[in-house]
Amino acid sequence: MAEPIISLSGVTKTYKVGPNTLNAVADIDLEIDAGRMVSIVGHSGSGKTTLLSLIGGLTTPTDGTVKLDGTDIWALSDRELSLLRNRMIGFSFQFASLIPTLNLYDNVRLPSTFDGARSVDENRAQELLDIVGLGDRVYAFPSQLSGGEQRRVALARTLMNEPRLILADEPTGDLDEDTEAEILDIFKKINAEGVTVLIVTHSRSVAAQAEVTFKMHKGHLTEAPVNP
Amino acid sequence: MKFYGHDFNVVGVMDATGMGADESVFMTLDAAYRMAAESQKEALTALDIEPGQISSVLVKVEPGVTIDQVAQRIMSSVPGMVAITANEISRSVTDRLSGFLRGFIVLDIIVWVMSLLTIAAIFSMIVNERRREIGLLRAMGGNRGYIFRLMTTEAVLLTAAGGAVGIVLGGAGLFIFRTVITSSLGIPYLWPPVWYFALLVGGTLLLSVLSGVVASLYPAISSSRLEPYAAIRQGE
Numbered sequence: 001m002a003e004p005i006i007s008l009s010g011v012t013k014t015y016k017v018g019p020n021t022l023n024a025v026a027d028i029d030l031e032i033d034a035g036r037m038v039s040i041v042g043h044s045g046s047g048k049t050t051l052l053s054l055i056g057g058l059t060t061p062t063d064g065t066v067k068l069d070g071t072d073i074w075a076l077s078d079r080e081l082s083l084l085r086n087r088m089i090g091f092s093f094q095f096a097s098l099i100p101t102l103n104l105y106d107n108v109r110l111p112s113t114f115d116g117a118r119s120v121d122e123n124r125a126q127e128l129l130d131i132v133g134l135g136d137r138v139y140a141f142p143s144q145l146s147g148g149e150q151r152r153v154a155l156a157r158t159l160m161n162e163p164r165l166i167l168a169d170e171p172t173g174d175l176d177e178d179t180e181a182e183i184l185d186i187f188k189k190i191n192a193e194g195v196t197v198l199i200v201t202h203s204r205s206v207a208a209q210a211e212v213t214f215k216m217h218k219g220h221l222t223e224a225p226v227n228p
Numbered sequence: 229m230k231f232y233g234h235d236f237n238v239v240g241v242m243d244a245t246g247m248g249a250d251e252s253v254f255m256t257l258d259a260a261y262r263m264a265a266e267s268q269k270e271a272l273t274a275l276d277i278e279p280g281q282i283s284s285v286l287v288k289v290e291p292g293v294t295i296d297q298v299a300q301r302i303m304s305s306v307p308g309m310v311a312i313t314a315n316e317i318s319r320s321v322t323d324r325l326s327g328f329l330r331g332f333i334v335l336d337i338i339v340w341v342m343s344l345l346t347i348a349a350i351f352s353m354i355v356n357e358r359r360r361e362i363g364l365l366r367a368m369g370g371n372r373g374y375i376f377r378l379m380t381t382e383a384v385l386l387t388a389a390g391g392a393v394g395i396v397l398g399g400a401g402l403f404i405f406r407t408v409i410t411s412s413l414g415i416p417y418l419w420p421p422v423w424y425f426a427l428l429v430g431g432t433l434l435l436s437v438l439s440g441v442v443a444s445l446y447p448a449i450s451s452s453r454l455e456p457y458a459a460i461r462q463g464e
Contacts, residue, residue: 050457058367059457079371086369093460097364114369157368 003070005165005196006032006055011064013050013219024050026219027064032198034164037191039207040200042216048200049094049169051216055198056089056167057081068165086114090163094170096150098142104129104153105138111160118161128156132186148179155186166190168199172206184209233270234263244416257282287311321415328413340439347443351383355451362451363459372452379451383444384437391436395429 013025024047032038042048053059054066057073066073068088073081090111098107108125112118129135132152134145142150151171158166168187172180184206191197199210207213215222229236236255244250255263264277289298299311355362362375370378402409410417420428 053457056367057456058363058460059455079373082366082369082371082374085367091367093364093367095360097360099361099364111368114371114374161369 003067004031005034005069006030006198007065007067007070008055009065009067011051011054011066012062013047013054013059014062023047023219025054025061028219028221030214030221032196034196035191035194036212037187037197037210038199038212038214039210040198040214040216040221041204041207042200042202044202046216047219048216051221052167052169052198052200056091057085058091083115086111087118087161088164090158090161090166092155092158092166092168092171094173096142096147097154098150098157100142103139103141104134104145107142107153108157108160111157115161124160125156128159129153132156148175151175151179151183155183159190163195165196166198168197170201170203171199172201172203180206232263232267232273232275234259234266250416324414340435344439344443347383347387347440348446351379351444351447352450354382355379355447358451359454359459359462362454363456363461366454366456366459375452375454376448379448380441380444383440383448387436387440388433390440391433394436395432 008028008030011025011028011030012023015022015024026047028051040048040051050059054061055068057066057068060074068084071084073084076084098104099110102110105125108128109120112120112124126135126138129138132155134140134149134153134156137145142153145153155171166187171187172183175183187197187199188209197210199206200216201207212223229238231253236253236259242254261277261279264275267273267275287298287302289295295313295315299313302309302311365375365378406417419425
């Protein structure tokens with residue numbers, strides 16, 4: 001049987017808040033097979049973003065192990081973990097997340113510059129900007145775009161290194177319905193190509209686009225009824 | 229030009245040196261004796277120089293012999309003669325300047341330390357303002373070394389540019405106010421040799437860049453150690 005692409009065992013993340021200890025993520029076990037589209041739904045402060053960052057190697061767990069493709073990511077050195085993030089994961093954040101001093105082409109191309117061993121396809125950034133409908137504005141800067149356009153560019157950047165896993169944190173937050181539908185369509189297309197997509201959201205309608213939905217509440221994860 | 233009632237033709241004016249020789253008039257010994265003789269009748273105040281009398285002799289030392297050796301030999305062979313070396317003459321200028329130089333060095337050190345603290349504070353602010361950007365770069369695959377190099381490279385470029393602008397402005401200021409400076413210090417304005425000028429410019433640039441690197445070290449290290457998720461959240 002193939003190794004799940006995401007495997008969490010007893011993952012806990014606690015924060016010290018004054019004299020108290022806050023369990024942002026509490027003893028979570030989770031396995032997600034490659035090629036699935038999974039969502040985690042929960043209220044603000046439920047710990048879903050922290051969980052996503054633990055899976056993506058952006059924050060260190062207080063306890064437990066996080067494995068991606070069978071590799072315990074927190075056993076890796078900073079250099080190895082950074083390279084793994086670069087090659088395997090595409091992050092989509094709840095804010096536009098573009099570098100304001102770079103034009104759209106350079107923003108999209110940016111992830112490909114971190115891996116010296118990788119041969120960069122110079123046309124890919126243009127192709128991706130074409131896919132998200134901004135191929136004619138490659139030399140524009142983020143400040144010249146609307147919020148929805150910035151999200152689409154950020155999504156193009158997420159796909160630059162052909163990640164096998166996409167971790168999306170509220171990818172459609174603050175967007176109008178049309179743009180939200182466009183973004184979700186792109187996620188579905190990517191998933192149809194075999195890329196694993198994990199979306200955390202507070203929106204049940206967004207979560208409903210996934211094959212499997214988990215519910216997160218006060219740091220605990222429960223598998224919710226399959227999409228309403 | 230008339231000295232002590234005697235007319236002279238000026239054949240040239242020597243560059244200023246900042247030493248006592250700047251007040252001197254060079255003429256032949258015969259002309260000096262004639263001037264002294266004529267001054268008894270022609271000048272308001274007579275110049276008393278007996279024929280054959282001299283007050284000082286400029287000695288050109290041959291290659292291979294040190295000035296001090298010659299001075300010692302003159303003083304030991306001619307009783308009552310005092311030999312003054314070129315170094316002793318220039319020492320008066322050096323003495324005059326050394327006080328200013330000490331003051332400038334202390335001022336320079338104070339300004340340098342303040343610059344270091346200012347650059348460090350500016351880079352700390354830059355790191356704070358760019359936490360989200362740093363977090364994003366880490367999320368995309370930038371490792372700690374990349375973030376460290378990014379910050380220090382920025383410091384090098386900024387301080388090199390700042391150093392270059394400072395050199396140009398400082399040089400321009402010195403050139404524009406050279407008359408005021410030289411008259412207040414009582415020394416002539418002398419251009420340094422090209423190699424010394426290049427050394428000064430290169431040294432200043434190097435010091436600027438080193439200052440930038442040193443001052444940005446702490447912000448660069450602390451930014452590279454930020455946990456990506458924490459950096460993104462704190463930058464929101």
